[in-house]
Amino acid sequence: MGLGRQAQDDPEADRRVRGQAPNVKIEGEYGDWSGYWDKLATQVASQKAPDIIQMDLQYLGEYSKRGALLDLKDVDLSKFDKARPTQAKTPDGQFAVTAG
Known part of the structure; x- marks a missing residue:
């Protein structure tokens, strides 16, 4: 890491x-x-x-298009600060949550 x-x-x-x-x-x-x-x-x-992997947001789209990341659409993200999930969302889905 x-x-x-x-x-x-x-x-x-x-x-x-x-x-x-x-x-x-x-x-x-x-x-x-x-x-x-x-x-x-x-x-x-x-x-x-x-x-669980750590990656920069710049790689998120690339790895999600490869099918390497799970779409988090069914994961309850309500306990996160509202801005965190939004920052890591791509046009294709929610594949990450920022750590800060």
Whole structure:
């Protein structure tokens, strides 16, 4: 995932998810940012991408058109600040929620 603050925040996100869904197992995978996009592209092409990924909004349309992202139309996003889901929406659907 990322470096610095992002790497520090992910364990907290893990704890929050476990508190609400104790049967969900999260395995974080941290790596060097320089190889992140190549590794993600390889994982997506081999249909072995992680269930949760971090990406810049500029890549959202590309990955959603590849069918690599699940449309979140059936996910309750009402607990998010209203601006967050809207920022990550594409003309083809809601494929992400911004982290901040």
